[in-house]
Every structure is written in C-alpha cells, then in structure tokens.
Amino acid sequence: MSLPSRKLQVRFFAVLREQAGCSSVTVESFALTAAALYAELQSRFPALTFPAALLRVSLNERYADMTAPLSAGDRIVFIPPVAGG
Amino acid sequence: MFELTSSPIDPAALRTRLAAPEAGALTVFEGRVRNHHQGRPVARLEYEAFDEMARLEGEAIVAESENIHAGATVLCVHRTGTLQIGEIAVWIGVASAHRQTGFAACRHVIEELKLRLPIWKKEHHPDGASEWVNCTVEAGSNAAGDDTHARQVALPEIGPGGQARLAAARVLIVGLGGLGCPAALYLAGSGIGHLTLVDGGKVERSNLARQILFTTAEIGGPKVVAAAARLRLHHPAGRISAHAGDLTAGNARTLVAGQDVVLDCSDNFATRFVLHDACLALGVPLVQAAVHRFEGTLDVFQRGAGGCLHCLWPGRPAAELDFAGNCDGAPVFGPAVGVLGVMQAAEAIKLVLGLEGLAPRQTRLVNLLDGTQLAIERPVRADCPVCARLDQLKAATEQLAASDAALLIDAADVSALGLSARVIFLTEPGDDLSAPGMARTVPAHDLARLRELAADGPLVLACRHGLRSAALARMLRAEGMGAVRALAGGNPPAGLQSFLR
The missing domain is CATH 3.40.50.720 (NAD(P)-binding Rossmann-like Domain)
Structure with missing residues (x-):
C-alpha cells in the first residue's frame, strides 16, 4: 500500500523567493515532514540552494520544527534569516 | 571659527577673511535687530552672554558643522551689549566649493546657535518697559497656541x-x-x-x-x-x-x-x-x-x-x-x-x-x-537558555517574596520610604561601574558593608535581575534588619534610573 500524495500550499520568503523564481506554489507531495518537502522542492527548483539547516518553517501561520509532520491542505512558508536595514 | 564681540560687526571685513581661490561660493546669514517681537514694538536690544561657555559652545557648533559639511569653512561672530534697530547681532559666513554645502552649513549653524548658545537678550520697548527673553526658538509643544500635534x-x-x-x-x-x-x-x-x-x-x-x-x-x-x-x-x-x-x-x-x-x-x-x-x-x-x-x-x-x-x-x-x-x-x-x-x-x-x-x-x-x-x-521554547532562564529567576524571586509580604517594593513606592531611604545597586564582577546611574553601588559579596548600610535606616537593594537583591534583603531581614527591602523586577525599571541619577 502506498501513501497518497497531498496538496500543500508553499510560500517562499526573501532569498528563497529569488532562488525558486516564484513567491508561492501549490504542490502534490508525498513528503511527510517540512524537511522532506524542502528537499523535494530543491530537486524541482535546482536554483533553490539555500541550506535547510539555516531555515525556519511556518506551518499554518506558526513557526514549527523542520521535522513537523505535514497534512493535506497545510500552508507552509519557508523563511531564511533576514537582517538588512 | 567662532567669536564674541562687543563692537559693531563689519561684514566687509569678515567676507575678506573668508576669501579663498578654491571657494566658489560664499553663503552669508545676517541676524539683525528688528523693531518688533510677538506684536510688541522694540526700541533696542541688549545681549548678554555667559562668556566662556558661549565661546566653547559656539566653537563646538562651528566645528560640528565643518565636520558634517565636508569642505565648508565657517566664520561666525555674535554681538554682545546694546544694539540699535537694524544692527547685526549675529553674522555667519561659509566659504565652500559649491553652493549646496554653503547653504546647508549656514542653516545648520544658525539653527544650532538658536538652540544651544547661552546668550540672552533684553528687549527694550519704546514705552520704557523691558524684559529678558530667551534667544532660543520658541518651545514647541509648551507654547500657547502651538498646534504641532x-x-x-x-x-x-x-x-x-x-x-x-x-x-x-x-x-x-x-x-x-x-x-x-x-x-x-x-x-x-x-x-x-x-x-x-x-x-x-x-x-x-x-x-x-x-x-x-x-x-x-x-x-x-x-x-x-x-x-x-x-x-x-x-x-x-x-x-x-x-x-x-x-x-x-x-x-x-x-x-x-x-x-x-x-x-x-x-x-x-x-x-x-x-x-x-x-x-x-x-x-x-x-x-x-x-x-x-x-x-x-x-x-x-x-x-x-x-x-x-x-x-x-x-x-x-x-x-x-x-x-x-x-x-x-x-x-x-x-x-x-x-x-x-x-x-x-x-x-x-x-x-x-x-x-x-x-x-x-x-x-x-x-x-x-x-x-x-x-x-x-513565534515559538516558545521551555528550555530557552535566555528567556526561560529569566522567567525562572522571576519565579524564584516571587517565591522569596511569597515568604515575606514586605520584602519587595516597587520603584514608584520608594519615595514613600522618606528622604533617608537609599537605593543601592548590587554589582557583580564585570559590571561597568562608569556607566551613568552606577554612582551608588556595593559589590553583592560585601555583606559587612550591606549590614552597615542596613543599620543606618531604610535601604532598598536592587540588582540586575531582581533575584540576588531579593535573596540578600530576605537574609538581612531575617537577621532583624526590617528596614531592608528589595526593588521588584530587577534593574532598572525606568524609575530606578532617576533615583540613581
């Protein structure tokens, strides 16, 4: 038995938006965690090279761990450190 | 350069002093005595300067302006004594390569002079009355009829x-x-x-x-x-x-x-x-x-x-x-x-x-x-070494306070202890003792000194996070020194700064 794919809404913030070339995308994914989803997105967007270790992820408008499990319909934002002023 | 003078200002002579082959602009401001002020006629003005301070402040303003407006050479002269209508009270000249620098530096100097120079003027009215008025710009929000906000x-x-x-x-x-x-x-x-x-x-x-x-x-x-x-x-x-x-x-x-x-x-x-x-x-x-x-x-x-x-x-x-x-x-x-x-x-x-x-x-x-x-x-991490630790310190302080209702005192209530009450900040190794507000300090480990102070009357201990001061106050109170309290909330609630200043 294989796991069903789920529809997820992904937004990219700041440098990630530039690397991905878009600010949001809806994906069908088998990824179980935010970390796995990011790896999947990296293969889909080869320019998305920002290291996962330095990312924060927001899951349905709350910061979460990269290991947090994903469910169908989740809204996910990947957020890099931003310091400009 | 800044000068004070009791003789009439000669603009032609001052302009000559600013002549320079590389200066393509000479920007001049002349402040003159006018025959009216806030609707009242004025017959003449008398300027009085706090001499040494005025010279120092004037020099500082000119130097500051030359520093900000690179390439500007500033000459400023302020009159003192009695001046008739039309006489020059202040003269500012700026020599610079281009006009932008000249206008900006000149404006900067006159505005700063008005704010900072310790010079007062006495207005003499035609009816013989006179009054001292401050030369500074009229205070904004306090002036009657000011609708700034x-x-x-x-x-x-x-x-x-x-x-x-x-x-x-x-x-x-x-x-x-x-x-x-x-x-x-x-x-x-x-x-x-x-x-x-x-x-x-x-x-x-x-x-x-x-x-x-x-x-x-x-x-x-x-x-x-x-x-x-x-x-x-x-x-x-x-x-x-x-x-x-x-x-x-x-x-x-x-x-x-x-x-x-x-x-x-x-x-x-x-x-x-x-x-x-x-x-x-x-x-x-x-x-x-x-x-x-x-x-x-x-x-x-x-x-x-x-x-x-x-x-x-x-x-x-x-x-x-x-x-x-x-x-x-x-x-x-x-x-x-x-x-x-x-x-x-x-x-x-x-x-x-x-x-x-x-x-x-x-x-x-x-x-x-x-x-x-x-x-x-944002996430809250129960094991955060920074904010969770501060919360633990606060909880420990509250626990101490629960054992003695009179232990903690709010900054706002310190003055109610009377004029003899002292606020002492407990320092730890590494604290910057030259920082403002650090005048009355005692090292946290100097128990003998703290006992001495406690014997002298009402004493309020303060420290960085509020735990150490609460613990020491609790100890001294247990020794019978009931006039010792600890400042709630650690240092410095805004109120503490004014006590120490």
Whole structure:
C-alpha cells in the first residue's frame, strides 16, 4: 500500500523567493515532514540552494520544527534569516 | 571659527577673511535687530552672554558643522551689549566649493546657535518697559497656541493625556539606515520627548535614495550628527541625543537602561542579538525590523511574553546567520525599508501609549512586491537558555517574596520610604561601574558593608535581575534588619534610573 500524495500550499520568503523564481506554489507531495518537502522542492527548483539547516518553517501561520509532520491542505512558508536595514 | 564681540560687526571685513581661490561660493546669514517681537514694538536690544561657555559652545557648533559639511569653512561672530534697530547681532559666513554645502552649513549653524548658545537678550520697548527673553526658538509643544500635534491629539486613542505620555517618553534607535531614518522622523513628529540615536557610520551618496534624513550636503559626515540636526529642526521641543559609535556588548546595557522602547534598525545579527539580550535583561520592549530586497519582517519582543530571538534561532551563532542573511551592500527596494521603518515607529508609539499593537510573539512578514502581509506566531521554547532562564529567576524571586509580604517594593513606592531611604545597586564582577546611574553601588559579596548600610535606616537593594537583591534583603531581614527591602523586577525599571541619577 502506498501513501497518497497531498496538496500543500508553499510560500517562499526573501532569498528563497529569488532562488525558486516564484513567491508561492501549490504542490502534490508525498513528503511527510517540512524537511522532506524542502528537499523535494530543491530537486524541482535546482536554483533553490539555500541550506535547510539555516531555515525556519511556518506551518499554518506558526513557526514549527523542520521535522513537523505535514497534512493535506497545510500552508507552509519557508523563511531564511533576514537582517538588512 | 567662532567669536564674541562687543563692537559693531563689519561684514566687509569678515567676507575678506573668508576669501579663498578654491571657494566658489560664499553663503552669508545676517541676524539683525528688528523693531518688533510677538506684536510688541522694540526700541533696542541688549545681549548678554555667559562668556566662556558661549565661546566653547559656539566653537563646538562651528566645528560640528565643518565636520558634517565636508569642505565648508565657517566664520561666525555674535554681538554682545546694546544694539540699535537694524544692527547685526549675529553674522555667519561659509566659504565652500559649491553652493549646496554653503547653504546647508549656514542653516545648520544658525539653527544650532538658536538652540544651544547661552546668550540672552533684553528687549527694550519704546514705552520704557523691558524684559529678558530667551534667544532660543520658541518651545514647541509648551507654547500657547502651538498646534504641532493637534491632528493626532484629536484622535480619541491619543488625546492630551496620550500626548503628554509621548512627551515624557524616551526611545532609543539603533541604526540610522533605511529603517532608522523614517522611524526617527515619525517618532520625532509624534512628539517623543527624548530620542537617542546610535550609529557609527558616515553618510554616503548611495544612502540617499532611502535614508531620508540625509542630503547631499552631509555626505562624508557622521550619520547621527546630521540626523540629530535634521530632527531638531523637525521637532524643536524634543531632546535628541546622538551616540556616534556602534552598539557593542560593552555599551548596550548603558544605552538601553531607562528607555521606554527600543528600535532595532540595524543590519546584522551580531548587533541584533546584543541589543535583544540587553532589552530582555532590562525589561525594555524591543521593536525589530529587517529587510531583504522587497520583503521585510517585523517583530516586537517583550520580556515575559516568551518567544524571544533565541527561541526563534536556537543555538545559531550570529555570524552564521549574518553570512546567510546579511545585506551589507545588497540590493534593496527603497520603499520596503521605508514601510518597515514606519511600521516600527507605529509599534513604538503604541507601546508608549499602551494601545493594542502587534500580537505578542508575532512575526509579521511584509512583501512589497505582491502587496501581501502574513502573521506568524513565534515559538516558545521551555528550555530557552535566555528567556526561560529569566522567567525562572522571576519565579524564584516571587517565591522569596511569597515568604515575606514586605520584602519587595516597587520603584514608584520608594519615595514613600522618606528622604533617608537609599537605593543601592548590587554589582557583580564585570559590571561597568562608569556607566551613568552606577554612582551608588556595593559589590553583592560585601555583606559587612550591606549590614552597615542596613543599620543606618531604610535601604532598598536592587540588582540586575531582581533575584540576588531579593535573596540578600530576605537574609538581612531575617537577621532583624526590617528596614531592608528589595526593588521588584530587577534593574532598572525606568524609575530606578532617576533615583540613581
């Protein structure tokens, strides 16, 4: 038995938006965690090279761990450190 | 050069002194005695200077102007004694290569003289009456009929009471770049009583597109000096202090102590963590913004709310985050820093007024490219070594207080103990004893000295986090010294600063 794919809404913030070339995308994914989803997105967007270790992820408008499990319909934002002023 | 003279000013002679082959512009301002003041006729004026101080302050203003306006040579002469109508009271000449520098430097000198020079004038009226008037610009918000803030005072959320709170407030702005400039303008405009500006940088041409406090005339000069001069023009009734240097671990607490709100307008994580930690330790709310190209983040950090900067980036060294996210010289959309800086000012004003602001533990993501905003809730980490530890200290203090109802005292109640009450700050190794407000200190380990002081009458102990002072006060009280109390909340609630000053 294989796991069903789920529809997820992904937004990219700041440098990630530039690397991905878009600010949001809806994906069908088998990824179980935010970390796995990011790896999947990296293969889909080869320019998305920002290291996962330095990312924060927001899951349905709350910061979460990269290991947090994903469910169908989740809204996910990947957020890099931003310091400009 | 600055001079005081009791003889009539000779403009022709002064112009000759500024002649130089490389000076393509000579900009002159003459302040003359006029025959009326605030609707009353004036027959003559008498100027009296606090001589030595006036010379020193005048020299300082001229030097400051030449420093900000690179390439300007300034000559300024102020009269003293009795002057008739039409006589020159002050003469300012600026020799420079180009007119922009000349006009800007000349304007700067006269505005600063009016604010700072210790010179008074006595008006003699034709009817024989006379009165001393201050030469400074008429005080803004206190002057009768001043409607500077009328439009915001008309807001029911502000009103005269709110305006008075703004006038009594102290706000620190760290970083005078794209965020700090608009934030400072709106804070000055709102009537904040005392703004302190911190930045070690100089004005560069590439700043001008978004750092809206600066003009071409200030390129090369220190940012804080140019910004302070500009803000004083905007808000003459307010006090503006300038710290021409970077925020460091060594000066952060001194700069943050006694502030009502702090704005982080810096551009690197190293500064952000140092400032955040000082604000958290001293219990001062911090409004932080950061920008990358078209997008920015806005956060308000408050002690006790949880979800601090370390909860957000646990264990991440600032250098690593800076390497990944730093913007120094990076592309930036001007309006993005403008919008985020103004949002910081709005949050700061609301914090002063006690109005509802950004929800606690909220990061606001602002995108100026697609016009969207997103609110995200920050995590609270129960094992956070920074904010959770402070909360533990607070809980331990409360536990001590629960055993003795009279142990803790609020800063506001200290004066009720009478004039003989003393507030003593307990120092720890490494504390900066030269910092302002550190006059009355005793090392926390010097029990003999503390017992001596306790025997002398009402004594209030204060310390950084409030736990050590509570523990020591508890011990001395148990020894029978019932007049010893501990200041609630650690140092320094804003009130403590005024006791120590």
